[in-house]
Amino acid sequence: MNAPAPSLTAARSAAADGRPRLSGAQIVVQALVDQGVTDLFGYPGGAVLPIYDALFHEPRLRHVLVRHEQGAAHAAEGYARSTGRPGVVLVTSGPGATNTVTGIVDALMDSIPLVVITGQVPTHLIGSDAFQECDTVGITRPCTKHNFLVKSADDLAAVLHEAFRIATSGRPGPVVVDIPKDVQFATGVYVGPSEARALHAYAPQTTPDAAAAAEAAQMIAAARRPLFYTGGGVINSGPGASAALRRLAARTGAPVTSTLMGLGAFPADDPAWLGMVGMHGAYEANHAMHDCDVMIAVGARFDDRVTGRLDAFSPGSKKIHIDIDPASINKLVKADIGLVGDARECLEALDAALDALPRHARAHSAERLAPWWAEIAAWRARRGFAYRPSAKLIKPQWAIERLYALTRDRDAYITTEVGQHQMWAAQFYRFQEPNRWMTSGGLGTMGYGLPAAVGVQTAHPAALVIDIAGDASVLMTLQEMSTALQHDLPIKVFILNNEWMGMVRQWQQLLHGERYSHSYSASLPDFVKLAEAYGALGLRAERPEELDDAIRAMIATPRPVILDCRVEPTENCLPMIPSGKAHNEMILADDAERLGDVIDDAGRRLV
Numbered sequence: 216m217n218a219p220a221p222s223l224t225a226a227r228s229a230a231a232d233g234r235p236r237l238s239g240a241q242i243v244v245q246a247l248v249d250q251g252v253t254d255l256f257g258y259p260g261g262a263v264l265p266i267y268d269a270l271f272h273e274p275r276l277r278h279v280l281v282r283h284e285q286g287a288a289h290a291a292e293g294y295a296r297s298t299g300r301p302g303v304v305l306v307t308s309g310p311g312a313t314n315t316v317t318g319i320v321d322a323l324m325d326s327i328p329l330v331v332i333t334g335q336v337p338t339h340l341i342g343s344d345a346f347q348e349c350d351t352v353g354i355t356r357p358c359t360k361h362n363f364l365v366k367s368a369d370d371l372a373a374v375l376h377e378a379f380r381i382a383t384s385g386r387p388g389p390v391v392v393d394i395p396k397d398v399q400f401a402t403g404v405y406v407g408p409s410e411a412r413a414l415h416a417y418a419p420q421t422t423p424d425a426a427a428a429a430e431a432a433q434m435i436a437a438a439r440r441p442l443f444y445t446g447g448g449v450i451n452s453g454p455g456a457s458a459a460l461r462r463l464a465a466r467t468g469a470p471v472t473s474t475l476m477g478l479g480a481f482p483a484d485d486p487a488w489l490g491m492v493g494m495h496g497a498y499e500a501n502h503a504m505h506d507c508d509v510m511i512a513v514g515a516r517f518d519d520r521v522t523g524r525l526d527a528f529s530p531g532s533k534k535i536h537i538d539i540d541p542a543s544i545n546k547l548v549k550a551d552i553g554l555v556g557d558a559r560e561c562l563e564a565l566d567a568a569l570d571a572l573p574r575h576a577r578a579h580s581a582e583r584l585a586p587w588w589a590e591i592a593a594w595r596a597r598r599g600f601a602y603r604p605s606a607k608l609i610k611p612q613w614a615i616e617r618l619y620a621l622t623r624d625r626d627a628y629i630t631t632e633v634g635q636h637q638m639w640a641a642q643f644y645r646f647q648e649p650n651r652w653m654t655s656g657g658l659g660t661m662g663y664g665l666p667a668a669v670g671v672q673t674a675h676p677a678a679l680v681i682d683i684a685g686d687a688s689v690l691m692t693l694q695e696m697s698t699a700l701q702h703d704l705p706i707k708v709f710i711l712n713n714e715w716m717g718m719v720r721q722w723q724q725l726l727h728g729e730r731y732s733h734s735y736s737a738s739l740p741d742f743v744k745l746a747e748a749y750g751a752l753g754l755r756a757e758r759p760e761e762l763d764d765a766i767r768a769m770i771a772t773p774r775p776v777i778l779d780c781r782v783e784p785t786e787n788c789l790p791m792i793p794s795g796k797a798h799n800e801m802i803l804a805d806d807a808e809r810l811g812d813v814i815d816d817a818g819r820r821l822v
Contacts, residue, residue, distance in 0.1 A: 234406065239368040239399040240265035243332065244273050246375040249407050252303050253277060254294065254673050256287040260307025262334030262347060265399035267305075279673055279702055282694040284311050286666035288318020289692070292327045293667030294674045296653045297628055299453055301328040301382050302670065308334045309347030312393070313354065317660060319389045320358040324657025325476060326451055328387035330378050331355075337397040338366055351393045360388030361415075366395065368403025376411040385419025386540040387451055419539060423556035423564050431511075431535045431552045432568035436576045438509035440587045441469035444492065447476030447656070448514015448538060450649045452558035456480070457649045459562035460513065466569065468584050470591060472500040474515050475641055476656040483645035489591065493521040494792050495638040498599025498801055499591055501790075504529055505798035506590070511565075513537045514558045517547040518657065527797035537561040599790045599803055600642055609759055611636065611711045611782040615643035615683070618709060621766045627679040628671045630654065632664040632688030635717035635788045640683040662691030665708060669695055672704040679707070679770065686712040687736055696749045699775045707769050708777045710742060713784045721787050726794070746777035755779040 237245065243266050247255065254277045259267045270278055281287045284306045291302025302322075306315055312333040322329045336345040352364045361381050363374050371394065378390040435441055443464055449456045457480045464471050464487050471481045472492045481488055490497030492504050504510070510532045515521070522528045528548065536543075536550035537558060544553040554561045602612045629644060630653040631637040637654055646652050653671060655663040664682040672680040682689070689710055699706050711717075719734040743753030752772050756765040762780065769776045790801045 234404045236402045237405050238265065238269070239371050239394065239401055239403060240269040242368065242371045242403060242405050243375065243394070243399070244269040244276065245405055246372050247303065248273065248275050250376070250379050251300070254279060255303035255305055256281055256290040256294070256670065256673075257305030258282075258284050258287060258307070258311060260311050260334060260347070262308035262336060262396050263305065263311070263332075263399075265396065266332070266334070266394075277673075278305070279669065279698065281666065281669070281698050283692065284314035285317050285662070286669070286692050286695045286698065288315045288322070288329065288331065289660070289663050289666035290670035290673070290695070290698075291329050292318060292322050292325075292663075293630055293653045293670030295327050295329060295670075296450075296667075297650050297671045298674045299650065301330055301379060304329060304331040306331070306333055307347070308336055308351070309349045311347075312351045313349055316354065316358065317658075319355060319391065321655055321658040321660045321663065322389040323358050323360065325655065326387045326447060327389070328382040329389035330375075330382050331389060331391045333391060333393045334399070335364070335393045335395040338395045339397070341395065351391065355391045358389075359391050362391035362393065364393045365398055368398050368401040371398065371403055372406045373411040373414060376406075376408045377414045379408075380413070381415070381417060384417065386448075420541070420555050421539065421557040421560055423537075423554040423561045425564070425568075427552055427554050428561070428564040428568045429571065431554060432565055432572060433576075434509055434533060434535060434552065435467055435469075435511065435565070436569065436572055438469070439583060440506060440508040441467060441584075442503050442507035442510050442532075443469055443471040443481075444474075444504065444510050444512045444515055445471060445477045445480055446474040446513065446515025448558045449477055449480040450514075452514065454649060456514075456557075456559035456562060459559050459566065461485075463562055463566055466566070468581060469511070470503055470588075472496075472504060474518065474521055474656070475654060477515065478641060478652045479646035479649045482647040484647060491641050492798075493518075494523070495642065495788055495790065497642075498597050498790055498803060499594035501792065501798040501801055502594045503591055507532045509533050509535065511535045511537070512550075513562065514539075516543050522548065523792050524795055524797050529798070597803065599801070602786075602789075602804055605783065606759065608783040609756065609762055609780060611639050611713070611786055612643055613759070614711060614762060614780050614782060615639050617762055618681070618683070618766055619644045621763065622679060622681070622770065625679045625770070627651065627681055628653070628675060630664040630667040630671060630680070630682045632682070632684045633659045633661045634685045634688055635713075635721065635786075636683055636685040636688075636711040638718075638788045639711070644683075661688040665689055665692050665706070666695045666698075668706040668708070669698050669702075669704055672699070672706050673702070676704075680705075681707045681709055684708055684710045685717055686710055686714060686739055686742075687716040690740075693745070696746070696751060696775060696777070700750050705772070705774050705776075707775070709769070710777065710779050711782050712739070712742070712779050713782050713786070714739060715784060718788065720785075724787070742777050742779040746775075749775070751775040751777055753777050753779070755781070757781045
């Protein structure tokens with residue numbers, strides 16, 4: 216049993232100024248409680264032991280012990296992405312801090328709110344190359360929204376409250392708070408969130424300019440080929456943004472596409488849904504993006520995997536760009552109208568601006584948009600996600616289709632690793648609600664999915680949480696299965712096992728003359744036996760007729776499961792926009808079969 220908690224009342228009465236004086240470690244714990252934190256992910260070490268000692272006395276905080284600090288950061292990302300609340304990480308100095316950097320950069324790229332608390336050597340040893348010292352602030356400055364080195368316990372509470380404010384305001388992101396060990400032992404004044412003064416004049420604009428919204432509404436009302444291009448910013452804004460998007464799409468009659476990070480903001484079963492855009496996006500979505508006359512970009516940053524060749528990107532369209540980060544507008548693609556603000560507030564402002572238009576302009580005309588929807592129907596008829604079925608081998612696309620069919624009524628939460636399996640999951644798992652899809656988009660971090668599933672399951676203990684994984688990617692953080700077992704987190708790991716680094720092999724085939732340099736995994740473990748070694752259930756499906764029963768058994772098992780799904784080894788992820796090509800130059804599976812080798816302008820083989 217935990218020892219009795221030290222009395223905060225006694226500490227308060229002892230304070231000369233009437234405010235509580237606590238140790239730095241106690242301040243950290245109290246600040247987390249006051250910020251509404253209930254779960255955090257970490258790994259102890261010498262420079263952070265005072266905080267862990269204070270955690271020992273605080274029953275309101277659940278600490279999830281990971282097996283590697285990178286896993287802590289990804290677990291906190293999954294927690295944040297699935298809840299909308301900030302994820303919290305606690306690690307020690309030196310290698311503890313540096314091991315989190317991959318997850319911190321991942322969170323920055325995908326706008327995930329994290330507060331990462333790191334231990335540091337005592338202040339008098341900083342800069343002396345002390346044991347397990349590193350310049351955490353210097354290392355993380357380029358990959359955080361902000362970071363702090365706290366040198367006084369009296370400053371600690373205000374810094375922690377500020378860290379949460381910065382992480383969750385405006386465009387979300389990671390904040391690092393580096394705390395020397397002597398500051399954790401020292402006593403300081405504790406102030407609550409409402410008492411702490413803001414340390415920075417950080418006040419992001421959330422409400423858009425009314426005149427710009429009115430101009431955008433006029434542009435949308437006059438469009439004949441409108442398109443909503445939505446991104447992760449719609450998810451980050453909260454469920455209200457998703458609801459506002461659905462209302463506006465229905466009102467305008469415009470089709471809706473999404474980036475990889477925005478999946479679920481608009482229901483995949485809605486007739487207006489065109490699918491994901493980009494390199495491995497839907498044929499109809501990419502053609503619509505290329506040919507639209509008005510593009511409404513909401514919470515999307517025009518990533519290179521979406522735009523393809525910039526000088527050929529949607530050349531005939533006017534562009535309305537909605538983003539809470541003013542630096543994103545006109546950064547890569549020139550916007551005709553920029554709306555700076557929260558996605559929900561901007562969408563609601565557009566809706567109100569449409570109301571203010573004359574009656575004949577504010578209602579969408581089905582007749583006016585009929586030719587546009589006829590074009591879209593023709594693109595849909597190409598069946599861009601079609602693949603050749605097999606009676607003998609499990610096709611990876613079919614595996615995702617069966618997984619979706621057998622879990623669609625369970626409101627499942629899906630994480631992924633990075634690679635072919637990630638793209639197939641995005642293509643074939645049909646998301647209906649926001650916050651159900653957790654993947655590494657901007658950084659493309661192999662090993663993200665399993666620890667992210669740990670974080671998601673921590674936040675949603677009764678939910679079905681599945682990591683769709685690749686055999687190479689999952690090995691990078693597989694030790695977190697031990698975390699799942701220790702904390703009774705019944706995550707499911709659904710491995711599409713093709714025995715290759717699948718996307719690397721695909722690009723070596725398409726662009727490097729089939730020279731498969733170090734992309735074949737020649738000594739994969741037996742994933743069934745490995746699962747059993749951890750105390751999980753191991754399952755395997757090798758033939759199509761085995762798959763459904765294996766998925767059902769995975770779902771029904773109330774503990775962690777690894778399902779080793781052996782898929783066709785050389786299947787390529789199509790459709791695909793070849794490097795240097797425009798959205799209307801996609802390669803489909805039937806193109807490859809009919810044309811054989813496809814050569815790009817530089818004479819390189821593409822398929």
